[in-house]
Amino acid sequence: MLHSSNKKDERKKKVKVKAIKMENAWNEAIKAGLNKESVFRIVGLESELEAEKLRKMRELVEVLSLKYNFPTKNDVANIARLLIQIEEKIDRLEVQLQEEKTPSGQNQEKKIVKVILEDMAERQAIVSSLLGYDEKIVRSSVSDQDE
Structure with missing residues (x-):
């Protein structure tokens, strides 16, 4: 019985060695x-075709x-960007209101107008002619996110 166990172990080792050799041969092929x-040229052409399909889609x-x-x-990304800009603007206004030492409302209004003008210069402000109403936000044709 001990003799047959050795033969089985030897067979398993031989099979294992042959399997490893076959695996290595397949990997090399x-x-x-x-x-x-x-192959690289074909894959490159296929990827260009797929990219064009994605653009059209x-x-x-x-x-x-x-x-x-x-x-x-893109719409969701633009809204997220606008929300971040609004939060930053609110934070700046809060800081300015806290730093305000004089009770003069006119001074505060000047600083608020200054912040709005700065944002307009950076094209971040949404300005409306009517209080409480925003102008229509138009989608851009090309987004920074796509490229």
Whole structure:
């Protein structure tokens, strides 16, 4: 019985060695096939075609989003950017109000107007002719997020 156990162990070792040799041979064959320049050219062309398909699909989604009035990824990103700008503006106004030492309301109004003018210069402010109403926000045709 001890003798048959040794034979089984030897067979297992031989099978294992052959399996490792076969695996290495297959790996080398795969590497040799993939490292050819023609494969890189084909993959490059395919990736260009896929990128063009994605661009067209993005354009179609944009058209559909305007027609059916649902937000795109760019719309959500633009809203997030606007929210961050508004939060920063509120923080600056709060700091200015806390630093205000004189009770003069006119002084505070000047500082608030200054902040709004600074934001307008940076094209961050939303200005309306009517109090409480914002002008229409128009979607940009090209977004920084896509590129």
